[in-house]
Amino acid sequence: MPHVELRPLQDDDLDAMYEMLIREPAVAAAAPGVTVEDPLDRSVFDASIAAERASDDIESFAVTENGTFVGTAGTFTFEDEREVVFWIAQAARGRGLATEALRMLVSREPIRPLYARVAADNTAAIAVLEHIGFAEVSREAAAPAARGSGELLYALVPVLDGI
Secondary structure, three states, X not given: OOOEEEEEOOHHHHHHHHHHHHHOHHHHHHOOOOOOOOOOOHXXXXXXXXXXXXXXXXXXXXXXXXXXXXXXXXXXXXXXXXXXXXXXXXXXXXXXXXHHHHHHHHHHOOOOOEEEEEEOOOHHHHHHHHHHOOEEEEEEOOOOOOOOOOEEEEEEOOOOOOO
């Protein structure tokens, strides 16, 4: 198993993040909650990341495999609910990195329930969420997911000891 780390996002990660975005614009466009008008414009990307990093409400992390940047993960609040988001570069998928990164992210975030939004046809992300213990709580057919598949809302609820 590769060594996976989740560390605070650093300035040196931004070029790799942007490169990942350029290589996978369809994934970025389909991501629920993405609101950047033109994410492929580097100045728009930089401004969006700067705003996220300045927010006290958003925590952004780099996901690394054996020290190499392979993706991002983070937590934020949307409509008074705490959410997680993760994105692993296409070349690094299929090795359990997303599952391990999400497991680490969830262990850092004390708020429950914790939510995640995912395109309904993103079976890999759904499998990761379910493996960690998230359960589907709603389905929105008309959600703005670019793939047209709709959006699913998943939740990780508090564990009740003794039940």
